[in-house]
Amino acid sequence: MRRVDELREQTVWKSDPHTQVKHLVYRHYLQCWMGKILQTFPEATIVDAFAGPGVYTDGPPGSPIVVAKTFLEHTAYRRFNKLNLVCLEERPDRVEELRRQFAKLSPSPQLNISVQPPGVFAEQQPRLSTLAHRGRAETPVLWLIDPFDLKSAPFSLIRQCLAGPRDEVLFTLFTNELHRFCQRENFDKTMTPYFGGTHWQSAVPERRGRREAFATAYQQGLKDQELFTGGFGIKVSNQSARYHLVLATHNEAGLKCWAPVT
Template identity: 85%
Template sequence: MEELQEQTVWRSDPHTQVKHLVYRHYLQCWMAKILQTFREATIVDAFAGPGVYTDGPPGSSLVVAKTFLEHTAHRRFGKLNLICLEERPDRVEELKRQFPKLPPSPQLNISVQPPGKFADQQSQLSMLAHRGRADTPVLWLIDPFDLKSAPFSLIRQCLTGSRDEVLFTLFTNELHRFCQRENFDKAVTPYFGGNHWQVATSERRPGGCPVNALGHAG
């Protein structure tokens, strides 16, 4: 975690590589369906990072661009707008240095936004992504470093368009740690956007710690 906070570029880990593999598979299907049906669509990488890791793998924004450029149906695609947001200026500059290394394509429009926080920029990003049309397909990639940066109330705002989709990181490990602390509701309630999560029932596994199981209507 210290490496992530201090360095511009850091080493990847197995979780990141698996996550990006999931991204690639999802993007291949999404692009094949959406970009052969609509003339234009948008992907927003809301926590873009520097675009590369010290051990070589591309970051999420580069994964999106490379998936587009290498797709077998690329020649039949409509236009893809890729909008990237990153909070730290040093990482924004590194991201800008990575994109020119890719082959150019008139069908791919890449926009790296000035440094900013997702919570402050979401409404502006939404306007840019939809291009004045509420029915423009938009896929949001929301992968923050912590749960505080992307509460569900903010994710909900990314789903106002009729063809909006969201891929987001659910911090199950962090939520598990919080649930074992006193006054953990002060962190969890803002994340879920309300106290409705408190309908969860508490269970205890043999020899283990309590497990919260969300109740549901039958």
């Protein structure tokens, strides 16, 4: 079965090396983020907007479980304040599997896990934002945005996730797909909403460094919104990056956990 068919048809699928590298970056970043945020603020929220089933057929945990285990196994756990973990997944079968995976973890009064009913992120984002902020705009919220395709996370939606003064986004940017399809007829109708403008066109003439150029163009769009940003290419061995992780934050201090990870 092709990888794309596996992701589309199966409840749980096999991991790949790129996924494991991505989750390693998540863990390292979250260890620092949690250490700073959860000892400073009375509570904070992480929203996993494309949560998946929480496990892979070959054993590794999915991103929601990575977040929960990073919290529970943190060396500063006993000094932590409350963390709300909000998970959204579109497919009912994967929601049920995710709930089964969370049920295997030891409960903690400091960790509030909320697996939402099946839903589409673009439709649910305003409600999730209200839930994440708990009635306080200044509540720190980290959004993990790791969609299956470009159309599920246009720039306008990313911008909505950064509406709060302490909102941060860790976004998976599909630079390999952008590199491969950017010159396909009518693909500009996907590219422009994805970037929030036509500045992506500056990367198209690049040949050997086009993936990095797309990552740079995307980050420039964030900087134009007066945001601070960092990027990291997810690649294995000496291959080209399959995708990039992009961090967006309102304060330069938000990059202090990002720099040592990358």
